[in-house]
Amino acid sequence: MNKDTILSVQNLTISFRTINGMVRAVRNISFDLKRGETVAIVGESGSGKSVSIKAIMGILAGNAVVDDGQILYEGKDLLKFSEKEYHKIRGSKIGLIFQDPLSALNPIMKIGKQITETLKLSHPNMTKKEARDRAIELMESVGIPDAENRFEQYPFQFSGGMRQRIVIAIALARDPEVLICDEPTTALDVTVQAKILDLINEIKRERNLSVIFITHDMGVVANIADRINVMYAGKIIEKGTSEEIFYEPAHPYTQALLAAMPDLETEETLVSIPGVPPNMIYPPKGDAFAARNKYALKIDFEQEPPFFKLSDTHYAATWTLHPNAPDIEMPEVLKNRINRMKEGRA
Amino acid sequence: MRNETMPLLEVENLKMSFTSGKRGKKVTVNAIDDNSFKIYEGETFGLVGESGCGKTTTGRTIIRLYNPTEGVMRFQGKEISGPMTKELRHFLTDNIAMIFQDPIDSLNPRMTVEEIIGEGLKYRGMKNPEERREIVYDMLNKVGLTHEHASRYPHEFSGGQRQRIGIARALVVKPKLIIADEPVSALDVSVQAQVINLLNDLKEELGLTIMFVAHDLSVVKYFSTRVAVMYYGKIVEMAPSEELYRHPLHPYTRALLSAVPQPNPLLEKTRQRITYDKVRDHIEMDEPRMMREILPEHFVYCNSKEFERYQSML
Numbered sequence: 001m002n003k004d005t006i007l008s009v010q011n012l013t014i015s016f017r018t019i020n021g022m023v024r025a026v027r028n029i030s031f032d033l034k035r036g037e038t039v040a041i042v043g044e045s046g047s048g049k050s051v052s053i054k055a056i057m058g059i060l061a062g063n064a065v066v067d068d069g070q071i072l073y074e075g076k077d078l079l080k081f082s083e084k085e086y087h088k089i090r091g092s093k094i095g096l097i098f099q100d101p102l103s104a105l106n107p108i109m110k111i112g113k114q115i116t117e118t119l120k121l122s123h124p125n126m127t128k129k130e131a132r133d134r135a136i137e138l139m140e141s142v143g144i145p146d147a148e149n150r151f152e153q154y155p156f157q158f159s160g161g162m163r164q165r166i167v168i169a170i171a172l173a174r175d176p177e178v179l180i181c182d183e184p185t186t187a188l189d190v191t192v193q194a195k196i197l198d199l200i201n202e203i204k205r206e207r208n209l210s211v212i213f214i215t216h217d218m219g220v221v222a223n224i225a226d227r228i229n230v231m232y233a234g235k236i237i238e239k240g241t242s243e244e245i246f247y248e249p250a251h252p253y254t255q256a257l258l259a260a261m262p263d264l265e266t267e268e269t270l271v272s273i274p275g276v277p278p279n280m281i282y283p284p285k286g287d288a289f290a291a292r293n294k295y296a297l298k299i300d301f302e303q304e305p306p307f308f309k310l311s312d313t314h315y316a317a318t319w320t321l322h323p324n325a326p327d328i329e330m331p332e333v334l335k336n337r338i339n340r341m342k343e344g345r346a
Numbered sequence: 347m348r349n350e351t352m353p354l355l356e357v358e359n360l361k362m363s364f365t366s367g368k369r370g371k372k373v374t375v376n377a378i379d380d381n382s383f384k385i386y387e388g389e390t391f392g393l394v395g396e397s398g399c400g401k402t403t404t405g406r407t408i409i410r411l412y413n414p415t416e417g418v419m420r421f422q423g424k425e426i427s428g429p430m431t432k433e434l435r436h437f438l439t440d441n442i443a444m445i446f447q448d449p450i451d452s453l454n455p456r457m458t459v460e461e462i463i464g465e466g467l468k469y470r471g472m473k474n475p476e477e478r479r480e481i482v483y484d485m486l487n488k489v490g491l492t493h494e495h496a497s498r499y500p501h502e503f504s505g506g507q508r509q510r511i512g513i514a515r516a517l518v519v520k521p522k523l524i525i526a527d528e529p530v531s532a533l534d535v536s537v538q539a540q541v542i543n544l545l546n547d548l549k550e551e552l553g554l555t556i557m558f559v560a561h562d563l564s565v566v567k568y569f570s571t572r573v574a575v576m577y578y579g580k581i582v583e584m585a586p587s588e589e590l591y592r593h594p595l596h597p598y599t600r601a602l603l604s605a606v607p608q609p610n611p612l613l614e615k616t617r618q619r620i621t622y623d624k625v626r627d628h629i630e631m632d633e634p635r636m637m638r639e640i641l642p643e644h645f646v647y648c649n650s651k652e653f654e655r656y657q658s659m660l
């Protein structure tokens with residue numbers, strides 16, 4: 001493991017026992033998080049994003065089975081941790097922010113107290129006055145105006161965006177090294193989302209945090225990520241720097257995902273991806289996206305594609321990159337967008 | 347010119363307020379705050395704004411789920427804002443249909459797809475089940491489903507398929523105007539395009555007029571010929587969609603545009619956000635604000651001093 005790497009997920013494979021059979025939620029995924037960077041995991045709902053990070057946090061549901069893999073944090077495998085050992089790092093070393101800030105807050109406890117209680121977990125000797133001052137400082141640092149007064153208020157008195165700021169303040173109260181954000185802006189309006197993204201970028205820089213950011217929104221990823229892992233049907237199917245994923249997407253799924261949504265200048269017909277993601281009790285053989293990919297080759301239905309290397313940082317698991325595979329045409333809408341983006345860059 | 351043709355729908359000074367709370371502590375929300383707009387035949391009129399700005403209320407008031415507090419609405423010249431009569435209800439259901447965000451809430455779980463889609467025909471007096479079935483099958487084909495789906499129940503379908511059922515139900519009675527309220531917001535990205543493309547195809551094929559309501563400006567701009575931007579119950583800017591994007595003038599429109607995430611990392615990482623501040627960004631004067639046409643078909647809600655400022659920005 002590289003010394004810059006703070007967290008390394010290796011071959012993680014997770015299933016759930018259900019009455020209908022085993023749900024193969026996460027299938028052999030690997031990714032690294034380096035100090036001070038933001039790694040995004042992007043994919044549609046059900047692709048396995050939340051399950052992956054719940055495994056990191058040690059909060060998988062009772063019916064989960066970790067079939068394989070390691071999650072190395074500072075060289076130790078978190079999957080082998082006891083609940084007691086987890087207690088020492090959850091929150092204090094690795095913080096978590098969810099989509100719904102309300103569920104993370106206690107509705108009947110004043111906001112200020114929720115922050116000071118959290119502070120005391122990491123600083124048991126802090127006096128009441130110190131905790132209060134520090135909490136107000138934290139509230140100010142996440143952009144809560146009039147923090148002194150807000151300290152005395154309850155969650156219902158805050159807007160959705162302000163609540164998410166509070167949740168971030170609580171996560172920061174324990175000074176974690178790693179911050180995991182699971183769709184933190186999905187429930188927010190775009191103007192509020194923009195501010196929360198700016199805030200996460202800012203605290204990341206100031207505190208040299210390492211961030212794992214989960215979202216289904218390609219636009220949000222473009223804003224936040226240094227590196228991106230694209231997930232489909234429980235697998236990472238492409239990984240690369242943000243520039244590589246957006247300017248040189250290689251997996252047909254990544255291309256289709258980008259071509260399915262308009263940006264503000266799109267005029268071409270969108271690519272509509274036929275069908276729906278597969279049932280994960282019976283994950284398809286081969287490339288899981290094959291059934292929805294009009295360019296799928298015979299081998300896509302039979303054999304799982306390995307990662308083909310496109311650069312030191314860019315890999316895609318698709319047979320289309322095999323030297324013998326026929327060339328496929330990138331969707332028109334995407335080709336034009338990439339050209340437009342490149343012109344803007346020049 | 348468009349101005350000379352009769353609009354399909356005219357909305358004039360529409361107000362819709364909700365009052366709630368107990369005696370003495372009444373709270374009134376002006377969900378629609380004096381808006382006027384027209385929708386012409388064949389166009390797609392986009393209504394965009396953040397949650398709670400009044401988009402859904404606008405749609406629901408047009409189909410008269412609510413009684414408007416003030417204002418006049420006309421459909422093909424006929425007033426539809428007056429007292430509700432049986433005749434008016436028929437007129438509305440014959441001409442305007444709605445598509446909802448999550449069709450599961452609006453599809454009766456105990457009815458088959460055939461019954462759901464055929465219901466509107468039955469209400470319109472089509473007694474013969476064979477005749478209904480034929481139309482339902484045809485409709486299923488149009489929305490990309492097959493007649494094998496007809497005997498199934500809503501819960502057996504994916505979100506995208508349910509939206510297709512919702513669209514089929516809305517279109518089966520051949521309405522002239524479709525109000526689509528966030529029809530793709532609850533869908534996965536890979537499925538959103540299916541539904542957007544379907545609506546576009548049906549629009550062409552059936553010559554529909556659509557009022558498209560959504561919070562995602564990229565989608566609204568892509569799909570609509572004209573766009574109205576709504577902020578706290580008020581339409582603050584209205585223009586052909588390309589024009590709105592090229593020359594956003596109202597400070598809220600500019601803030602909204604600057605916040606829309608774009609799939610372009612180099613742009614995103616250097617992007618300057620514009621924030622909207624109701625006090626800072628306006629010029630106060632005694633004169634009331636109104637919708638003023640600053641370029642052909644481009645209206646901004648402003649007073650005369652602000653109008654001058656916006657003109658200088660063009």
Ligand SMILES: Nc1ncnc2c1ncn2[C@@H]1O[C@H](COP(=O)(O)OP(=O)(O)O)[C@@H](O)[C@H]1O
Binds near residue numbers: 017018024044050064
């Ligand atoms: N406790 C559970 N029992 C059974 N299946 C589960 C459980 N938790 C998650 N899953 C399934 O695992 C898959 C991945 O889920 P998740 O990681 O939550 O997706 P997302 O990418 O939307 O965050 C889904 O098919 C989901 O239904």
Ligand SMILES: Nc1ncnc2c1ncn2[C@@H]1O[C@H](COP(=O)(O)OP(=O)(O)O)[C@@H](O)[C@H]1O
Binds near residue numbers: 375
């Ligand atoms: N039936 C109702 N009773 C009381 N208030 C309502 C009702 N429907 C909507 N509102 C209020 O009207 C405003 C606009 O709501 P809505 O039209 O649903 O917004 P949008 O669809 O743009 O998110 C909000 O403040 C909302 O709380």
Ligand SMILES: [Mg+2]
Binds near residue numbers: 049050051182
């Ligand atoms: Mg999730």
Ligand SMILES: [Mg+2]
Binds near residue numbers: 401402403
């Ligand atoms: Mg709504």
